[in-house]
Amino acid sequence: MANSTLTNAREAKQDEFYTQYYDIEREVEANLDYNPDVFRGKTVLLPCDDPEWSNFTKYFAQNFERLGLKKLISTSYAVERKQELYGVQLSLFETEFETRSPKYDKKKTRSHGKIFVLDRDENGDRRIDIDDLKWDYLKGDGDFRSKEVSKLRDEADIIVTNPPFSLFREFLAWIISANKAFLIIGNMNAVTFKEVFPLIKQGWLWFGESIHSGDREFGIPDNYPITAAGWRVDEKGRKFVRVKGVRWFTNLDHGRRHKPQELMTMGDNLKYSKHKDLKEKHAYDQYDNCNAIEVPYSDAIPSDYDGMMGVPISFLDKHCIDQFEIIGLDDDKPIWRGKGPSLYGKVLYRRIIIRKKQLH
Numbered sequence: 001m002a003n004s005t006l007t008n009a010r011e012a013k014q015d016e017f018y019t020q021y022y023d024i025e026r027e028v029e030a031n032l033d034y035n036p037d038v039f040r041g042k043t044v045l046l047p048c049d050d051p052e053w054s055n056f057t058k059y060f061a062q063n064f065e066r067l068g069l070k071k072l073i074s075t076s077y078a079v080e081r082k083q084e085l086y087g088v089q090l091s092l093f094e095t096e097f098e099t100r101s102p103k104y105d106k107k108k109t110r111s112h113g114k115i116f117v118l119d120r121d122e123n124g125d126r127r128i129d130i131d132d133l134k135w136d137y138l139k140g141d142g143d144f145r146s147k148e149v150s151k152l153r154d155e156a157d158i159i160v161t162n163p164p165f166s167l168f169r170e171f172l173a174w175i176i177s178a179n180k181a182f183l184i185i186g187n188m189n190a191v192t193f194k195e196v197f198p199l200i201k202q203g204w205l206w207f208g209e210s211i212h213s214g215d216r217e218f219g220i221p222d223n224y225p226i227t228a229a230g231w232r233v234d235e236k237g238r239k240f241v242r243v244k245g246v247r248w249f250t251n252l253d254h255g256r257r258h259k260p261q262e263l264m265t266m267g268d269n270l271k272y273s274k275h276k277d278l279k280e281k282h283a284y285d286q287y288d289n290c291n292a293i294e295v296p297y298s299d300a301i302p303s304d305y306d307g308m309m310g311v312p313i314s315f316l317d318k319h320c321i322d323q324f325e326i327i328g329l330d331d332d333k334p335i336w337r338g339k340g341p342s343l344y345g346k347v348l349y350r351r352i353i354i355r356k357k358q359l360h
Contacts, residue, residue, distance in 0.1 A: 040068030113142020208248025
């Protein structure tokens with residue numbers, strides 16, 4: 001089932017979730033382990049990230065020199081646009097910044113987005129970090145779909161952020177249309193979207209390295225009701241919820257994509273029969289409406305079967321591009337007869353159809 005926390009958030013337009021610094025650091029470091037120069041000389045755009053809230057901006061600004069960045073750009077929505085999208089509380093910048101900067105304009109803050117740029121040592125301390133961020137108002141409201149922010153996208157090499165969950169499809173299309181490298185957070189069920197799965201099938205998009213299972217903790221605005229099963233309030237009164245099914249979506253290469261998955265060896269005793277119970281050892285069922293066998297767990301993929309197999313979407317956590325090819329999804333008409341997948345007349349949850357690659 002789709003995660004109820006994110007489903008409720010989308011319906012209520014309460015989808016401003018603040019990614020934890022640790023989760024950003026862990027994913028970026030995994031990319032660096034595979035390619036130490038992945039960010040070197042690059043311009044990184046964070047198009048949904050006010051530094052007052054965003055750990056993305058904090059991480060990349062604090063690690064600007066170590067990553068070898070050329071430029072960091074962070075943009076945020078105007079107050080009115082943010083309240084329209086999220087119904088969210090205002091940041092300290094938006095409520096108290098007049099005491100901190102002569103640029104502050106209350107009227108502009110309501111109707112204009114903000115842009116933060118980091119590309120040089122501004123304060124003369126001989127290092128480039130978060131203290132050197134420069135800010136100004138955008139001409140528009142900061143919507144990523146605007147010509148103004150799209151121009152910043154075109155300037156950037158890599159897009160990194162946690163986009164609004166309700167706008168994930170539009171945001172991904174916005175990136176893909178400009179052929180940009182990206183590292184963004186979303187719900188794993190997004191792989192079944194008609195706008196997303198073809199990108200996965202064609203090898204233009206895959207899951208990131210660091211999040212494979214379980215749930216992740218996100219900060220939420222004070223005015224959001226806590227409806228998730230897992231939540232906490234810290235000593236400063238900040239709210240946090242735990243969200244299941246979160247994944248990094250990326251086109252940055254990393255080591256796991258080239259690590260073959262260990263398969264289950266069944267030997268000569270392996271049987272494929274519709275008449276066997278799934279719990280019986282050495283037995284796999286064939287779907288009612290597809291010439292493929294059902295593999296209920298990614299860890300149960302057989303080593304000695306070369307035909308088509310249906311696997312859960314969590315298979316993508318371990319997908320090795322040199323080991324398996326992705327054939328289609330469970331609603332691909334050429335594969336399925338009617339709506340699938342089905343076993344004994346019972347429709348199952350979403351499945352990806354895969355087949356072992358023939359190595360020559």
